Each structure stands twice: as structure tokens, then as C-alpha cells.
Amino acid sequence: MTLLDELTSHTEQMAQAALDLCRIESPSDDLPRLAEVAEHTAALGTRLLGRSPQRITIQERPALYWEPTPGGVLLLGHLDTVWPVGTLARWPIPLRTETRLSAPGVFDMKAGVVQGLYAMAALDAPPGCGLLLTTDEEIGSPVFRPLIEKTAARAGAVLVLEASADGALKTGRKGVSQYVVRVTGRAAHAGLEPENGVNAFLELAEQARTVASFGTGALTVTPTLATAGTTANTVPAEGHFHVDARANTRGEQEFLHARITTLTATRPRAEVAVEGGPIRPPMETAQAAPLLAAARAAAADLGFGDIGAVSVGGASDGNLTAGIGIPTLDGLGAVGAHAHAEGEYVEIAELPKRAALVAELVTWLLEHKR
Template sequence: MTLLDELTMRTEDMVQDILGLCLIESPSDDFARLAEIAEHTAELGTRLLGRAPERIQTEGRPALYWEPQPGGVLLLGHLDTVWPVGTLNSWPKPLRTDTTLSCPGVFDMKAGVVQGLYAVAAIGAPAGVGMLLTTDEEIGSPVFQPLIRKAAGRARAVLVLEASADGALKTGRKGVSQYVVRISGRAAHAGLEPEKGVNALLELSTQARTVSAFGSDGLTVTPTLAVAGTTANTVPAEAYFHVDARARTRAEQDALHVRMSTLTPVLPGAEVTVEGGPNRPPMEPGQAAKLMDMAYATAMDLGLGDLRGVSVGGASDGNITAGIGIPTLDGLGAVGGHAHADGEYAVITEMPRRSALVAGLTAHLMSQP
């Protein structure tokens, strides 16, 4: 019996376990719900893998870690979602059809977590294969980045269980930088003596246009949230805006940081300060080339058909592991769509197929000297 045959026979078990995770709403900011889903997943993983994870608590957040032997393979995922508690109550029913599961977080990325656990179980849960599941990925991994680096540093490769891109694996991801540009001016009465003020909103509009112009082909620099002023009849003394930047290469990301750090005011009397910087480094496509070749060969061996690799703009914890030089292949999780959007779904027939791909690729990696 092949890996694909074995996992196909377990499709219904997989579906029920994915639904079990999805019925526990787990937004990144709800520590009680995160604790609940971590405990549920720990029990599921213990049953499937035959060993319990290390339960890690950092700044009130849980993580689960099945530690691999040095030089092994690390599967990486997260249990938090972008969906607030109560979303399930208004989600269109049914959650399951003949072909799909549709519920908050199923595509990003609870189906991928379960598929990964079944994949490791299918190859006998060898000690050289581990898994790390965190609970702060959707907010940029501010707490668990050090743990991710430490865990990845023990591995020969990292396989990220994030959702696919229209079925394709993710060989590259843009790096993310996040900034807040703060403007200080001087308040004055907007009707009586506006000339005595220094209008922070006007300075903000100039700086936002300047920052937006830093973007180029492949580099996006986008002003997003903006706030200015206190009352409708006062020249704004304070203002700020956020900037989301995505870079293809580390050099591009570093060059942008220099430009952001040297913003200067235009209006006399205004002050500009810049906070923030790179959050996740780029996952440059070349680092995943050998892993993608292995995944393609594995897919052919298993009869899964052709396999594509793409670069995408969104970031994941795979950016962190690739950034420290560990070969990383992403997008090995669910096949479906509408991540972070109403109607998020995962395709049921693809669940055992992608689980078999992870199992076969992991076994292939473990067989390498």
C-alpha cells in the first residue's frame, strides 16, 4: 500500500480532526482560546505521533514543539487565526459539503496542521522529524521568532504547512517591513490664526506621498492607517501613519530602511520621527530550489501529477527560517482559497494528497546523508 493509498483511506478521520480544530475559534489576541486549541492539538498530536509535545508558554502564549533530532526535518505551522470569536455563529452553513470544508481558519491554516500530523504519522513518526506550532504568526510572530530560529537551526530543512497558492507550493515570499511615521507640528485655532500653527496633517500628506514613491517594480511601499488632529477647529499638532513594505531581496529591504530612516520634514517647524523596520526577511526563491526539485520528484513518484512553485507577496514564518539560511519550502498545506476572507475553504480530496506529499518529501529528506 502506498502512502497516498494509506492517507486516502484516512480522509474522513482527517476531515473530522480538521473540523475539531476549526470549531475552536483562536484569534491571535485571545489567550484563553489559544490555550484551548493548543491543548486540543497537543492531544491530537500525541495520539497520532505517539509522543507528547513540549508545551511552551511565553508571554502568556502557548506553543507546541515536537523536537526533532539534530539534523532532522522541521514542520512549521501556527494555530492562531485572523477571525474574531463569534465568527462561526454567522458563518454560512453547512461547514462541510461533499467537496469542501468552509470555516474560519481552515485554509489558513488548520487543515495544513492536521495534514502535517497525519503525514508524520504515516512514515512512522521518526525521531528525526519534528513540528513547531506557534500562536502569534498572524500578528508578525513578535513572541516566537526566537523559538522559530532556534528550532530551525537544528534542522536540515523546514517544511511550512501554510496554505498553497492555487495549488502551487511557495518557493519565495517577500520580506515585510513595518513602520510608523510620526509628525509633530504646532496647534493653533483653525479659524482665528491658522498661520500660527504648523499643520501636522499637511506634513503627513507630503510624507505619505514621498514614502509611496519609494516603491518600485517588485518593491511595494504602502501608507495604510493614518490619524491626525484632535478637534475640527484646531490645526493638527500631531499626526502619524503606518507603512507596509514588501521587498523581494534583503538588499532591497535594507536600502528601503535607510531611506525610511532619513525622512526629513518639509514644513518649517515640523518634526518627523520614524519607528519600526524589517519584521521578516525575504524568503528568496533560490534557497528552495533543491527542495522544490525533491517535492516535484516526490509528487511524480506518488502519482500526484505536476507540481508548481511560485513566489508570493505575503509573508509567513518561513521567511524567518529561510532568513537564517535553512532551506525552506512553503505552501505545503491546504488546497483551497479565500484566506482571511468570507467563504474560506479547503478541498477535501486534496487533503490526503498533500499529506502524502509532505510525508514522501519528509521521508526523502530523512534518507539523505
């Protein structure tokens, strides 16, 4: 029996395991439910791999770690989702049809977690392959970033089990920077003496236009959430807006940071202050080239034909591992669509195929290491 045949024989178990994970709703801000989904996944992994994970808790958040030998392959994923508790009860379409699974978090990325575990199990859980699952990826990995970077630094390569892009692998992800631009003016009565005030709202609008103009082509700079003022009859004394910026290269990210942190007020007596900066470095395409070539060779050996590769604007923990210089390939998870949207789904028939691709790629990387 081939590797693909073996995994295909487990399609039903994989589909059920993915739905079982999704039935444990696990939004990033719900620590008890994150603990529940982590324990469920630990039990599943222990059964499949024959060894228990390290249970890591930081700031009350759980993570699971099956440690690989130094220089081995690290599979990377997360168990938190963007969906609040109660979403499952009002999900707009059936959880399962003949060909698809649809549930909160199934595409991003609980099906990918299941595929990774079954890929390792199909290889008899080789010591050279490990798996790290965290629970704060959807909020930018503020707690587990040091752990991710530490475990990745011990590995020779990282394979990220995030969802694919229409079946394509992800070789590049934009770096993310987030800022808050704060404006201070002076309050005054809007009817009696507006001329004595310094309108923070108007200054905020000027600054937002300036910041938006920093975007050029692939570098996107987007003012988002904004607020100003206190009452309807008062010249606003304070205001602020948030900025989401995405860059393909470190150079773009650093250039933007230099520009945005030197903003100055356009109105006399107004003051401008900028907080924030880069939170995820770009995952640049060049670092993934050797892994992409290996993945395409693995796909050919499995009879899958050519496999696509794309760069995307969304970030993942792959940005962090690539950012410290570890070869990283992303998008090895489920095939489906509509991440973060009601009705997200995965293709059932692709579950064993993607698991086989991961397993074949892990085999190649471990042999190459030797």
C-alpha cells in the same frame, strides 16, 4: 498498501479533525482559546504519533513542539487565526459539503496542521521529523520568533504547512517592513490665527506622498492607517501614519530602510520622526530550489504530475527560517482558497494527497541526510 492509499483511507478522519480544530475559535489575541486549541492539538498529535509534544509557554502563549533529531526535518505551522470569536456562528456557508470544508481558519491553516500530523503518523513518527506549532503567526510572531529560529537552526530543512497557492508550493515570500511616520507641528486657532500654526496634517500628506514614491515594481511601499489633529477648529499639531512595505530581497529591504529613516520635514518648524523597520526578512527563491526539486520528484513518484511553484507577497514564519539560512519550502498545506476571507475552504480530496506529498518529501530528505 501504498503511502497514498493508507492516507486516503483516513480522509474522513482528517476532515473531521480539521473541522474539530476550527470549532475551537482561536484568534491571536485570545489566550484562553489558544490554550484550548493547543491542548486539543496536543491530544490529537499524541494519539497519532504515540508521543506527547513539549508544551512551551512564553508570555502566557502556548506552543507545541515534537522535537526532531539534530539535522532532521522540521514541519512548521501555527494554530492562531485572524477570526474573532463568534465568527463560526455567522459563517455564511455550510461547514461541509460533499467536496469541501469551509470554516474560519480551515485554509489558513488548521487543515495544514492536520495534514502534517497525519503525514508523520503515516511514517510511524520518525525521530528525524519534528513539528513546531505556535500561536502568534498572524500578528507577526513577536513572541515565538526566537523559538522558531532556535528550533529551525537545529534542523536540516524546514517544511512550512501554510496553505498552498492554488495547489502550488511557495518558494518565495516578500520580506515585510513596518513603519510609523510621526509629524510634529504647532497648534493654532483655525479661524483666528491659522498662520501662527504649523499644520501637521499637511506635512503628513507630503510625507505620505514621498514614502509612496519609494515603491518601485516588486518593492511595494504603502501608507495605510493615518491620523492627525484633535478638534475641527484647531490647526493640527501632531499626526502619524503607518507604512507597510514588502521587498523581494534583503538588498531592497535595506535600501528602503535607509531612505525612509532619513525623511526630513518640508515645512519650516515641522519635525518628522520615523519608527520601525524590517520585521520579517524575504524568503528568496534561490534557497528553496533544492527542496522544490525534491518535492517535484516526490510528486512524480506519487503520480501527481508536475507541481507548480510561486512567489507571493504575504509573509509567514518561513521567512524567519529562510532568513537564518535554513533551506525552507512553504505552501505544503491545504489546497483551497480565500484565506482571511469569509468562505475560506479546502478541498477534502486533497487532504490525503498533500499529506502524502509531505510524507514522501520527508522520507527523501531523511534518506538524503543519511
